[in-house]
Amino acid sequence: MRAPGLALSAAAVLAVEGIALVVFAVIELFGLGAGDAASLPTALALIVLTLIGAAALLAFAFGTRAGRSWARSGGVVFQVLAVAIALASLTVQPVVWPFVLGVGLPGLAGFVLLIATARAEGARAPGA
Secondary structure, three states, X not given: OOOOHHHXXXXXXXXXXXXXXXXHHHHHHHHHHOOOOOOHHHHHHHHHHHHHHHHHHHHHHHHHHOOOHHHHHHHHHHHHHHXXXXXXXXXXXXXXXXXXXXXXXXXXXXXXXXHHHHHHXXXXXXOO
8 A cells, every 4th residue: 555645745754853853862972983972871871862863763764655654643742742842942042043944844744644544544544
């Protein structure tokens, strides 16, 4: 079964977010090698957790493309967290608008696409 366009779009947003987290973890790893970390164990833990989050986003992307509800629901959780982080970053002065927009807009777009995908899947389900 071919995934509908909404599911492909939602999966693409999740995949791009996952790739962005991998890139961020690699940048932090290079920073760790340059001696930029105040605490080595904390820096390593954050890098590992970032990579776990990236792996989850990529798994959700593949699952969403395949039409799996567990992937959509997991993706929605990540999108809500992204929007919450973007909104919370508005309290930091001065406001770093590239961060707010770079995290918030894809989170909002992903949320809308995942909800639309779930609704479309529900409408196509037998007995709906």
